[in-house]
Amino acid sequence: MHREPKLERFNESVLSKYQVYNSIFLTLPFDDISKTGSLLPLFQEICEAGFKENKNPSEIIETFFSKYQDDPSEEHQISLLFRFIQYIERQVVLFDAIEDASFPIVNNMDGRGTLRNVKEEAEAKEKTPELREYLKRFNVRPTLTAHPTQFYPGAVLGIITDLDKAIQKNDITLIKKLLAQLGKTPFFKKEKPTPYDEAVSLIWYFENVFYQSVSKIYNYIQQNIFDGEDIGNQVINLGFWPGGDRDGNPFVTTEITLKVAQRLRSTILMNYYRDIRKLKRRVTFSEVDTIITEIETPLYQSAISKTGKIKMSLEDFKSKLHEIKEIVENKHQGLFVEEIDDLINKANIFGYHFATLDIRQDSGKHAEVLEEIINTQPDLLPKNYASLSNEEQIEALTKVEGNIDPESYEDGITKSTLSSIYAMQEIQKKNGENGANRYIISHSEVPQSILEPFAFLRMCGWNKPTVDIIPLFETVPDLKASPDVMETLYNNPVYREHLKSRGNKQTIMLGFSDGTKDGGYLMANWSIYKAKEMLTEVSRRYDIKVVFFDGRGGPPARGGGKTHQFYASLGSGIENEEIQLTVQGQTISSNFGTRDSCRYNLEQLLSSGVSNEIFSKGKNQLTDEDRETMTRLAEISYETYTNFKQHEKFIPYLEKMSTLKYYSKTNIGSRPSKRNKDAKLNLNDLRAIPFVGSWSQLKQNVPGFFGVGTALEKFEKAGEFDKVQQLYNNSVFFKTLLENSMMSLTKSFFALTAYMEQDKEFGEFWKIIYAEYKRSHDMLLKVTGYDALMENQPAGRASIQARERIVLPLLTIQQHALRKVQELQAQGESAEKMLEVYEKMVTRSLYGNINASRNSA
Numbered sequence: 001m002h003r004e005p006k007l008e009r010f011n012e013s014v015l016s017k018y019q020v021y022n023s024i025f026l027t028l029p030f031d032d033i034s035k036t037g038s039l040l041p042l043f044q045e046i047c048e049a050g051f052k053e054n055k056n057p058s059e060i061i062e063t064f065f066s067k068y069q070d071d072p073s074e075e076h077q078i079s080l081l082f083r084f085i086q087y088i089e090r091q092v093v094l095f096d097a098i099e100d101a102s103f104p105i106v107n108n109m110d111g112r113g114t115l116r117n118v119k120e121e122a123e124a125k126e127k128t129p130e131l132r133e134y135l136k137r138f139n140v141r142p143t144l145t146a147h148p149t150q151f152y153p154g155a156v157l158g159i160i161t162d163l164d165k166a167i168q169k170n171d172i173t174l175i176k177k178l179l180a181q182l183g184k185t186p187f188f189k190k191e192k193p194t195p196y197d198e199a200v201s202l203i204w205y206f207e208n209v210f211y212q213s214v215s216k217i218y219n220y221i222q223q224n225i226f227d228g229e230d231i232g233n234q235v236i237n238l239g240f241w242p243g244g245d246r247d248g249n250p251f252v253t254t255e256i257t258l259k260v261a262q263r264l265r266s267t268i269l270m271n272y273y274r275d276i277r278k279l280k281r282r283v284t285f286s287e288v289d290t291i292i293t294e295i296e297t298p299l300y301q302s303a304i305s306k307t308g309k310i311k312m313s314l315e316d317f318k319s320k321l322h323e324i325k326e327i328v329e330n331k332h333q334g335l336f337v338e339e340i341d342d343l344i345n346k347a348n349i350f351g352y353h354f355a356t357l358d359i360r361q362d363s364g365k366h367a368e369v370l371e372e373i374i375n376t377q378p379d380l381l382p383k384n385y386a387s388l389s390n391e392e393q394i395e396a397l398t399k400v401e402g403n404i405d406p407e408s409y410e411d412g413i414t415k416s417t418l419s420s421i422y423a424m425q426e427i428q429k430k431n432g433e434n435g436a437n438r439y440i441i442s443h444s445e446v447p448q449s450i451l452e453p454f455a456f457l458r459m460c461g462w463n464k465p466t467v468d469i470i471p472l473f474e475t476v477p478d479l480k481a482s483p484d485v486m487e488t489l490y491n492n493p494v495y496r497e498h499l500k501s502r503g504n505k506q507t508i509m510l511g512f513s514d515g516t517k518d519g520g521y522l523m524a525n526w527s528i529y530k531a532k533e534m535l536t537e538v539s540r541r542y543d544i545k546v547v548f549f550d551g552r553g554g555p556p557a558r559g560g561g562k563t564h565q566f567y568a569s570l571g572s573g574i575e576n577e578e579i580q581l582t583v584q585g586q587t588i589s590s591n592f593g594t595r596d597s598c599r600y601n602l603e604q605l606l607s608s609g610v611s612n613e614i615f616s617k618g619k620n621q622l623t624d625e626d627r628e629t630m631t632r633l634a635e636i637s638y639e640t641y642t643n644f645k646q647h648e649k650f651i652p653y654l655e656k657m658s659t660l661k662y663y664s665k666t667n668i669g670s671r672p673s674k675r676n677k678d679a680k681l682n683l684n685d686l687r688a689i690p691f692v693g694s695w696s697q698l699k700q701n702v703p704g705f706f707g708v709g710t711a712l713e714k715f716e717k718a719g720e721f722d723k724v725q726q727l728y729n730n731s732v733f734f735k736t737l738l739e740n741s742m743m744s745l746t747k748s749f750f751a752l753t754a755y756m757e758q759d760k761e762f763g764e765f766w767k768i769i770y771a772e773y774k775r776s777h778d779m780l781l782k783v784t785g786y787d788a789l790m791e792n793q794p795a796g797r798a799s800i801q802a803r804e805r806i807v808l809p810l811l812t813i814q815q816h817a818l819r820k821v822q823e824l825q826a827q828g829e830s831a832e833k834m835l836e837v838y839e840k841m842v843t844r845s846l847y848g849n850i851n852a853s854r855n856s857a
Contacts, residue, residue: 243256417456
C-alpha cells in the first residue's frame with residue numbers, strides 16, 4: 001500500500017487538525033472577559049510582523065494595543081497579557097494532544113528501527129541466530145528522573161490523555177467539552193511539590209504506559225524471534241530517581257525513600273490484580289478457577305496494605321501462574337494461554353519492585369559524612385585519615401566494617417546518608433533485590449569518591465552488600481581521569497571481590513548535562529565518547545563487563561535529541577550490551593507519554609544496540625585521521641566556549657537578561673536550582689536545567705552550538721574543510737552530533753532579543769552570541785550540504801516551527817515583562833508593587849514555552 005511522505009502525514013494529521021480544533025478552542029466561552037480568544041491571533045500577527053520590522057517586544061505590544069484597543073490602562077493591558085499567557089499554554093496542550101493522537105499515523109510503527117524491521121533484516125541477512133544470542137544478554141534501562149522540567153500538573157495530563165482518545169475518534173462534542181475543561185483548569189501549583197508528589201506523578205507513566213508497552217515488546221520478541229521459547233533475559237528494565245536522588249535535594253528523606261518504594265510496590269501489585277481479574281473472566285475452567293481465587297485476594301490485600309505487608313511472595317505468585325498455564329495447556333487445549341504468558345512475563349520483568357529506585361548523592365556530601373564518622377567513631381577509621389597517603393586511605397576505606405546506628409547522630413547529612421543505606425536493605429527485603437540495589441556518586445573525581453559510600457555500606461552491617469556502586473563522571477577533567485580511577489579500583493582486592501559478587505559487572509554513569517555546561521557541546525560529547533572507549537579497554541583488560549549509564553537531559557545540549565542514532569553509531573571499541581539512560585521532564589511525556597510512542601521509542605533504542613552489534617559491527621570505527629580531526633574540532637570548540645564562559649558579562653547576562661532566577665519560583669520541582677545556598681551565583685553550583693533552560697527561554701540555545709561554528713570555520717580557513725567533510729561522511733557519531741546541534745539552532749530566534757544589541761552593558765556580549773549562531777548556522781549547512789537546517793527531518797522541523805509559532809506571542813510577553821522589570825528596578829521602592837506584577841508575568845510565561853519545546857531543559 002502506498003504511504004505518503006512523513007511530512008505530508010504530519011501536515012494532514014497534526015497541523016490541519018490543530019487549525020480546526022484551535023479555532024474551536026479560541027471561540028469557547030470559558031473566559032469572563034470577551035474577545036480574548038479572537039484577539040490572540042491578531043496579537044500573533046502583530047508579533048510576526050513586528051520582529052520582521054526589527055521592533056523590540058515592548059514596541060510590538062505597544063503597536064498591538066494602539067491598533068486594537070482604545071487607549072487601555074496599564075492594568076487592562078496587564079490583565080489581557082496574562083490571559084494571553086493562559087490561552088497560549090492551553091494551545092500548547094492542544095497541539096501536544098493532537099501530535100500524540102497522530103503518533104502512529106505520522107510514524108511508521110513497523111518501519112526502520114522497529115522490532116519487526118530488525119527481525120526481517122536479520123532474516124534477510126541470515127543473522128537470526130546472532131540476533132537471538134545478542135537479545136539474551138542485551139538490555140535497555142530508561143530511568144525516569146525528578147528533574148523539574150514537566151510543567152503539566154496531573155489534572156492537565158489527564159485532559160491530554162482524554163483529548164488524545166477523543167481526537168483519534170474525531171469526537172467533536174467531547175473535544176469541545178475537554179477544551180472547555182482545559183480552559184478552566186489551573187496550570188500552575190501554589191506550592192512546590194514534595195519529592196513524593198513528584199514520584200506519584202511519574203509512577204503514573206509506569207502504571208498506565210510502560211506496564212503495557214514493555215510487555216508488548218517482550219511478548220513480540222518471545223513469540224516472533226524466539227518462537228515462544230524463554231528468552232532468559234528481561235530485555236527492558238525500568239529505573240527511578242524520585243525519592244532516591246538526594247544530590248542537592250534536602251527534601252529527600254529516608255521516610256520519602258521508603259514511601260516511594262512502597263508506592264512502586266503497591267502500584268505493580270494493583271496492576272497484577274487487575275490483570276488477574278481480566279484473566280478470571282477468560283480461564284473459567286475447573287481447577288484453574290480455584291488457583292486464580294488463591295492469587296486474587298492476597299494480591300489485592302498486599303496492594304492496599306498500609307503497612308506494606310506482603311500476603312503472597314513473588315515466588316508463590318509466579319509458581320501459581322505457571323501452575324495455571326500447565327493445566328490450561330494439558331487439559332484445556334491452551335485456550336487463552338497467551339494472556340497467561342503475558343502475565344508471567346510481566347511478573348518476571350517487573351517483580352514486586354516495578355522499577356529500581358536508585359540512590360544518588362554528591363561526593364562532597366560523602367566527604368562531610370566521613371569526617372563526622374571519623375570524629376565520632378574512632379574505632380572505625382584512623383583519626384589521622386586526612387593526612388594519610390592515597391593508598392593508605394583506600395586501604396582504610398575497603399577494610400572498614402561496623403554496625404553504626406544512624407539514630408546516634410543528630411538530624412543532618414550523616415544521619416540521612418546512613419539511614420538511606422538501612423532503607424535500601426529494607427526495600428530489598430520487601431521489593432526484592434532489584435527494588436534498590438544501585439548507589440550513584442555525583443562528581444566522582446578520585447577512587448576515594450567511590451569507596452566512601454562502599455565503606456558506608458559496610459559500616460552499616462552490610463559486609464557483602466548486594467549493591468552496585470556507580471561513579472558519575474561529568475566534567476571534562478573527571479572524564480579524562482576516569483580510566484585511572486577505575487583501574488585503581490579494579491586492582492583493589494576488596495573491591496574486586498565485591499565486583500565478583502556482582503557478576504564481574506561495573507556500571508559507570510557519564511553525565512552529558514554538567515559536561516556540556518563545563519566543556520561546551522563538542523568537547524563534552526567527544527570526551528564522553530573517548531572516556532567510554534578507555535573505560536571499555538581497561539575494564540576488558542581486567543575481565544570486567546562495563547555498563548554505561550548516560551545521564552541525558554531533554555535537549556541536544558544535555559545529550560538529548562536523536563539518542564537512538566547516537567547509540568547506533570558506537571563502534572566495537574565501546575561496550576554496548578546495555579543501554580541505560582535518564583529520561584526527564586517533557587521528554588518523558590513526549591517520548592513515552594502514550595503506549596504507541598513509548599513502544600516505538602523503546603524499540604528504537606533496542607534496535608540501535610542491535611544495529612551497532614549485529615548489522616554494523618566494525619563499520620563505525622573512526623580512522624586515525626578522523627579521530628585527529630574530531631579531537632582538533634573539540635579542542636577549538638572547547639577553547640572558544642571556555643573563553644566565552646569566562647567573559648566578564650557571562651554570569652551578569654544570565655542574571656539580568658534571562659529568566660534564570662525565575663526557575664526557582666515556578667513550584668514545579670522539589671529541588672533547589674542551585675546545589676548551595678550562597679547568594680552569589682556560581683556556575684559550578686548552578687544546575688544544568690536552569691542553565692540550559694534560561695538560554696532556551698532567550699531563544700539563543702547557546703549550550704547546543706557555541707563553539708561548533710568557530711571550530712568548523714577554522715578548518716575552512718586553513719584549507720582543511722575536506723577533513724571535516726570526510727569525518728561527516730565516515731562517522732555516524734559526528735553526523736548525529738551535528739544534526740542534534742541543528743535542532744538547537746532551529747529552536748533559536750535571535751530577532752526576539754535583537755534589541756539587546758543596543759544595550760550599553762550587554763550589547764557587545766549579545767553580538768558575540770549572535771555571531772557564533774550565524775557562523776554555526778552557515779558552517780553546518782556547508783558541511784551537511786543542506787539548504788536549510790534539519791532538511792533531512794522535515795516532519796521534525798515542521799513540528800518545531802509549529803510549536804515556535806504558537807509560543808511566539810508568549811515569548812514576546814516574557815521579554816516585554818523582563819524589560820519592564822529592569823525599568824522598575826531602577827525606580828526603587830516606589831515601583832515595588834508593579835515590579836511584583838511583572839516578575840509574576842515572567843514566571844507565568846515560563847510554563848508554556850518549556851512545554852512547547854518538549855526538550856528544552
